[in-house]
Amino acid sequence: MLSERQMMILRAVVRDFTNSGVPVGSKALAKQLPIHVSSATIRNEMAALEEQGLIRKTHSSSGRVPSVEGYRYYVDHLVKPDPLRPNDLNMIQSSLGGDFHKIDEIISQSATILSNLTSYTAFTLKPELKDSRLSGFRLVPLGRRQVMAILVTDSGDVENQTFDVTEAVTGEQLEAVVRLINDQLVGLTLPEVLKKLQTDIPVKIASYLQSPEGFLDIFGNVLTKAAQERFYVGGRLNLLNFSEDHDVDSLKSLYSLIDKTDDIADVLGQPRDNISVQIGNEMTNDALRNYSLITATYDVDQHGRGMIAILGPTRMPYSRMIGLLGAFREELAKKLLDYYRYYDE
Amino acid sequence: MLSERQMMILRAVVRDFTNSGVPVGSKALAKQLPIHVSSATIRNEMAALEEQGLIRKTHSSSGRVPSVEGYRYYVDHLVKPDPLRPNDLNMIQSSLGGDFHKIDEIISQSATILSNLTSYTAFTLKPELKDSRLSGFRLVPLGRRQVMAILVTDSGDVENQTFDVTEAVTGEQLEAVVRLINDQLVGLTLPEVLKKLQTDIPVKIASYLQSPEGFLDIFGNVLTKAAQERFYVGGRLNLLNFSEDHDVDSLKSLYSLIDKTDDIADVLGQPRDNISVQIGNEMTNDALRNYSLITATYDVDQHGRGMIAILGPTRMPYSRMIGLLGAFREELAKKLLDYYRYYDE
DNA sequence: TCTTAGCACTTAGTAAGTTTGAGTGCTAAA
DNA sequence: TTTAGCACTCAAACTTACTAAGTGCTAAGA
8 A cells, every 4th residue: 555655756766767867866856846855755665655666766776767667657646648639639630631531441540640649659450340231243254364352341342352263153153152251241240250151051052053162162251351450550661760779679579560460459458448557567568568558448339439549668557548548549539430420321 | 903912912811801891901911811922011002902992991990891993893893703501502492492382482481591591681672573464463352341453464463452342233133243354354464554544444443333433443553553563571670780770760761772662673672684793882872772682583484583681781692692592593583483384284 | 113121100998996886784873 | 844954865977998990001012
C-alpha cells in the first residue's frame, strides 16, 4: 500500500523520467513537488518505493527510474488521461473528414493519423469480420486460362484473386458453381460458410461437375483470404526514432514481426475491453521486450468491434497517449457508423 | 593515363579496402603485390594516384581509400566479373524453379533471391508494359453500389479495382460500355489505348450513354494502374546492415524514397544497356549519396526488356556483384521465356 | 632516372589516471 | 517524523601518455 505522498513521488518520477530520459534524483523532486519537504525525506520515501520494486537505480549512486512494475502501478492507479489538444482533434477530424469509398481506406488512414499524432508506430484493425455475411460470389473468365474469383460480404468488403484453370472450362460450368454457392451459402457468416465448405458442399457439388475440387479450392482460397483479419501499420519508420540503442538485430526482428505476421493477435494480444496498456516484458513476444503497447477497442454497433493500437518506448507519455486513443476511437467509430449508414441505407 | 603498375596498385587498394573497410597503406601493399618493390616506391605511386584524384587519405598520415573517381576508374577499366559460385547458381535455379502462376510472382521472388545472395537491397522490374496489348475489359456489378473493373493484357497481367457507382446502373449500360471498349481498343498497346481514350472514345461513347464520364474515368483509372511500372524490393532491412553510421534521418529518407516512389526511374535512372554501375554522388538523388547502385537489363525477346538492380554500400565487391547480376539476368530471362511460351502456346 | 633505406613527423586509437557532479544511505539532532 | 550534514559511490568527462600504422622527404645506390 502506498501513502499519498509516495504516490505523488512515484507519479513525479514517472513524469520526469518520461520527459527527460534521465534518472531522477531526490533534490530535483524536492524542488518540484507541491509539498515542502527536504530531499532527505524524499530519499526515505524513494527507498520505500524501491523496496516495493516500483522504482530502481541504474547504479548504486544514481537517481531512480520506474521499473516495469512502477509503470504498471502508475498506469493502473495514478494516470489520468490527458484531454485532447484542440489541434489534435482538428487534425483527426480533418483527416477522417474526407470522402472514403472503402472501409479499408478509413482504417488504413487511421493508422497514418495515429502515427503522425504520436510519432510512434500505430496499428489499426477493422471491425471483426466474423459477423459479416457472404453476400455474393462470382467467377469471371479472363481469357482461356484464367478465372477471377470475387467474393463480396454484406459489410461491403470485396476480395478477389485470379486463378489458372488447367483445362478450358465452359461458361456453364462456372455458372453452375456460382449458382450453387450463391444458393446455398449467401447470407451465412464467413465462419459458417467455412464450416459448411468442409461438410455439406462437397457432396452437393459433386452432382454438378466432374472435377469439383478445383473450384472448391478456388472458393476456399478467396474465402480464407477474406476471413483473414488484416491490419494496417502506420509510422513503421518511427521505430527508428525511439529504439534507444540502434541494435540492428532487434530492430530487424521487430520489423519482421510487424511485416510477416498474418495474425495480428500474435502482436496485439486478444482484444480487451476499453483501453489496455502492456509494458515491456509483460508482453509474451521477445521482440517487444523494450517497448510498450497501448491497445483500444472501438465499437461500431452491430457491425462489430475493431481495434487500434500504438507501439512506443516503455518511457512513453501514457496520459497523453491514453487520452489520444480514447478520443480517436470515438471519432473513428463515428466515422464508420456514418459510412455504414450511408452504404446500408 | 595510368601505368600498368599504378593500375595494379589501384586495383589492390579497392580490393583491400572493400574486404577490410580499413584504409590501406604502402607496406601492406608492398607485401601483397606480385611485383617486388619497396614500400617507398609504392608510396610514390600512391602519391601519383592521389594527385589524379583516384584515392585519398582520411587524415594526413593515414592509408588510402578509393575516391568515387577511383571506384569509377576501377569499374570502367579494371574490374572483371567474378564467375558465379556454384552454390549461388544452385540457389538461383532452385528458387526460380518452382511453378509460378503470375509473372509478378517470378519478379517479386527474384528480388528476394537477389537480396539473399548479396545481403544488399534488390529491385526488380518486369518487362516493360509499353508493348503489351489490351486483351480484354470487364465490368462486374457487385451488389447495388459497387462495380469491379477488370483489365487483362496479352502478357497475362490482370488489373482490377472496385468503384462506387452513384446511381443504380443497369446491366445493359455496363455491357454497352464493355462492348464499346472491347470493340474499339482490344489489340492496341496500352499507350495507344491511353491516347485514344483522350481523343476518339469520348465522342463515341456519348452515343451509348447519357453520363459517359463516370465509366471512362473508371476505365482510365484501371488502365493507368495497369500501365504503371511497379517494382519489387527485396531485403529492405538489409539497409540497416550496411548503412555505416546509423544516421536515422538519412535512413528514413532512403526508406521513404523506396516506399513512396511510384516511378522507379526516379531511383534507378533510365535503363541502360547491359550492366551499369552508379557510385555515390554520381546519383542525382541525395538520399543515395553514400551508396552504390548496380543495374542490369534483361531481354525477353518480343516481350520487352526488364530491369534488376542492387543497392549497397559504395564499398562493395563490384566484381562479384557484376558477375552475379550478369548470371541472374540470364536465368531470369530464361525462366520468363519459359513462362510466356507456356502461356502463349 | 628510378628505386630504396632511413628518418622525422602526424594522427587515431587505446588505456590509465584524475576530476567533477549528481546522487545515495546513514546518523544524530530538532 | 523530519532534516542537516557527511562520507561514500559511480558514470561521465577530461587529461595524459603511449603505441602502431601510416606518411613525405632526403640522399645514396643501381
